Amino acid sequence: MASALSRVLAVLRTAAVAAALILPAAVATGPVLAQDAAAQGAAQGAAQGSPGAPDVVAQDVVAQDQDGGGADSPAAGTPGPANRLFVQALQLIRQADNTYDVAEESRLLKEADKLFNEIVTKYPDSPLAVQLVTNQFVGDFDFYEFRSRIRALVCNDALNSLCFLHRIGEMLPPVETPITAARWDWLSLAVAYQQLGDPGRAKEIMAPFVSAVRRGGVADSSGQDLFVARALSLMGQTSLALDITRQINDCSTRIYNLADIAKAASWRGDAALTNALADEAKSYASSHNCAWELGLVAQSLLRAGKEAQARTLFLNTVETQFSKFKETRGDCCPPELAVAAADIGEPKLALGLLSTVQDENPWTIPAVLGRLAKRGETAMAVAYAEQVADIDTRGEAYAELIEAAMKRGDPAVANDLMNRLNKLADDSAGRRPGLLAQRAKAEKAFYNDDRWRRTFQQAINAAEKASNFVRRDIGAPLLAALVRIETGLPMLD
Numbered sequence: 001m002a003s004a005l006s007r008v009l010a011v012l013r014t015a016a017v018a019a020a021l022i023l024p025a026a027v028a029t030g031p032v033l034a035q036d037a038a039a040q041g042a043a044q045g046a047a048q049g050s051p052g053a054p055d056v057v058a059q060d061v062v063a064q065d066q067d068g069g070g071a072d073s074p075a076a077g078t079p080g081p082a083n084r085l086f087v088q089a090l091q092l093i094r095q096a097d098n099t100y101d102v103a104e105e106s107r108l109l110k111e112a113d114k115l116f117n118e119i120v121t122k123y124p125d126s127p128l129a130v131q132l133v134t135n136q137f138v139g140d141f142d143f144y145e146f147r148s149r150i151r152a153l154v155c156n157d158a159l160n161s162l163c164f165l166h167r168i169g170e171m172l173p174p175v176e177t178p179i180t181a182a183r184w185d186w187l188s189l190a191v192a193y194q195q196l197g198d199p200g201r202a203k204e205i206m207a208p209f210v211s212a213v214r215r216g217g218v219a220d221s222s223g224q225d226l227f228v229a230r231a232l233s234l235m236g237q238t239s240l241a242l243d244i245t246r247q248i249n250d251c252s253t254r255i256y257n258l259a260d261i262a263k264a265a266s267w268r269g270d271a272a273l274t275n276a277l278a279d280e281a282k283s284y285a286s287s288h289n290c291a292w293e294l295g296l297v298a299q300s301l302l303r304a305g306k307e308a309q310a311r312t313l314f315l316n317t318v319e320t321q322f323s324k325f326k327e328t329r330g331d332c333c334p335p336e337l338a339v340a341a342a343d344i345g346e347p348k349l350a351l352g353l354l355s356t357v358q359d360e361n362p363w364t365i366p367a368v369l370g371r372l373a374k375r376g377e378t379a380m381a382v383a384y385a386e387q388v389a390d391i392d393t394r395g396e397a398y399a400e401l402i403e404a405a406m407k408r409g410d411p412a413v414a415n416d417l418m419n420r421l422n423k424l425a426d427d428s429a430g431r432r433p434g435l436l437a438q439r440a441k442a443e444k445a446f447y448n449d450d451r452w453r454r455t456f457q458q459a460i461n462a463a464e465k466a467s468n469f470v471r472r473d474i475g476a477p478l479l480a481a482l483v484r485i486e487t488g489l490p491m492l493d
Helices: 004-029 032-048 052-064 081-097 102-122 127-133 143-156 161-171 184-195 199-215 228-234 238-245 251-267 271-287 294-303 307-328 335-344 347-357 364-374 378-386 391-407 411-427 433-447 452-465 468-487
Strands: none
Touching (some): 161 468, 184 468, 251 294, 271 294, 307 335, 391 411, 433 452
């Protein structure tokens, strides 16, 4: 609900715009007295908040142009059909501003939005349609602000997941145009809208990124495609994701995309595609001498049920990597090998590799520990998590371990871990949005009810109060946690 001041300003603004649309018509069809009457009626309506005044204005417009013709510009003298729809929409907005009933406000605003859409679809050549499509002001009316208000209606139910998405989206730094930089936060938002029931909004966000990739304006020397193909795979657009991926000749991006498209296919139960993509990734890596990406290939083979091939490839890759490490004394191993070791069931090797890569790649900690716990190596994973210095990362590891414990039918271990996670969150005094999001994720796994929603709401509240630096980076983690909670499946690594 709007504040009293915002309501008054909204009434004045809508009445003024309505008067601006009608006065030129009055000049063309009557004496000066008609101008005074129109202006006085609009002013009295604004001052009194009377819903009847705009009705009189709209009726006057229709009466002046019974046949539905006329110009679609107030300056032309006779209001056309687009102008009449616009005045009716403003009338509905003003009525919405004057009600305290949330449901009624929502209904009125949505009716106004339908009228604006009718202007654009039925009268696309009218100046009003052009102004609306390009988010221009019409008089003092800000259509962009109105559209934001329409989207915010989902927050009439503050604990609704679509409200969570809206609030997270409001925190994300805007996309710069032309698109040239990787924006996994916005692509994650598109994926979340797709998976949580608003494919229209998802497509609206995704389309500019797909267009940029097609134009070739976002591919740099390493074949970066801004994660577009990976996001598309999560949205069920497999063919388009593969079209983009197969035009990339860089080992890193090509293999990552193939592995993630295969992962999304396995989640959908498409075993044939999962198997084909695992073979394609292996073939591409072999023919192009890909190195560290072989850890991803091993994971894909394992996901396709080809455990013998996966294990052989993994062990050969580890041996090669350690040989290079002894020769060069450089970085030991790619982080993907640590994750693959956990997947294959080599716990000591997984933790050994993890200890060498976790500082530069903290995401590997919950990824590796969660996989180990799912394979029954709970004590080893918990002991490792206890030593993690970063509070947010330790909290995410606890959340993964809680879910693993519940899936293995060990509620006692899950309860102990839940107590540890709760203590971390309580000690932070509600100031760590990422930690609160992980607590919400753990609550969903542990309790399997809706109590997580209030915790997630607290996470967003904390993010909105945080510094610009925190808000800039927290969007994608919040979205990943929300999608995991609602679908049971993670965002891609």
